[in-house]
Amino acid sequence: MIFYYSNVGNPVVQVWQHGPAVGFFGLAAAFFLSCMLNMNENKLTDDESIQEVEGIDYGRGMAYSYYYGYLRFVLPSDGINNPGIRSKIEMYEASENVTIPVKKLFILIPESGYIPPDLSEASNYRLEGAKSLQSEIRDRAGTKRRDYKNTVYKIHPNNYEPGHRPVYIVVEGATPMLTLYEILQHNHEQTATYRRNKKQIVASFYETLAKLVSDPSCRNVVELVYYQDDDDTGNRINVAEMLLDRIRQQALQSF
Structure with missing residues (x-):
């Protein structure tokens, strides 16, 4: 042969x-x-697989999980027990005798991923937590009566000056962003990859989530606030001012 x-x-x-x-x-x-x-x-x-892992798939996966594991429960009405977040805001206004000018859930998506436990810390204490909206109770993945609720904040435009009138808003941070931030504080097998591609991961999360919440049942009751934490001078962005600008654009008559 x-x-x-x-x-x-x-x-x-x-x-x-x-x-x-x-x-x-x-x-x-x-x-x-x-x-x-x-x-x-x-x-x-x-x-090619690593290129996909470095940012794109992880950010997209977090967005799908956040949307289907949380936002789909709290935003739209299910037609049975959950009236939807807009109706909950209106019930809150009636019971507390206040006005929430923009009847949406504002979701903060900071580029750094860091979201403090109390949003007053990101606003020079011009944001003040108030009562929460009516809770949404669900049995979920073996956990009985899991409690989903959204916090109402008061924004103090004039730094608590006498006679000032606070502006009410329903706002919270996107919890997957805080999870990402906490991952980056430790040294795991993929931590270096996530650190290197953090901005891409956050951008992918935001872009994917924006498409998901454009669903007709959600698009008018949620607003994503994607922002860079630090401005060009290195100063921290005041979240209260940023949110006030958003409200002024949609409900100028409230000022």
Whole structure:
């Protein structure tokens, strides 16, 4: 039997005719070359997978989880027990004798991912927590009567000056962003990858979530607030001012 061995770009050479030893080494070289080609092909596949992992898929996955695991419960009415967030805001206004000028849930998506436990810390204490809206109670993944609720905040436009009137708003941070931020504070196997691609992950989360909440049942009752935490001078953005600007654009008559 005659065997042939060829390097890429060289003519075919009959190796067995030079003896069994030469033929053996020729076959070994061919086998080695084949393995190297397969390794290169696998490396290309791995690189493509890594490129997907580095930002795009992780951000998108968080958005889907947040939407289907939370927002779909609290935003629209289910036609049975949950009246939907707009109706809950109107019931809150009636029971507390206040006005919430923009009847939406504002969701903060900071580029850093950090969201303080109390939003007053991100507003130079011009945001003040008030009572929460009516809770949404659900049995979820084996947990009985899981409580989903949204907090109403008061914005103090004039720094608590006498006679000032606070502006009410329903606002919270996107919890997956805080989870991402907390992951980056530790050293796990993929932490360096996430740190390197944090901005891409957050952007992917926002873009995917924006498409999801454009669903007719949600689009008019939620507003995503995607922002860079620090301005060009390194000063922290005042969340209260940012939210007031959003409200002024939609309900100028409230000022």
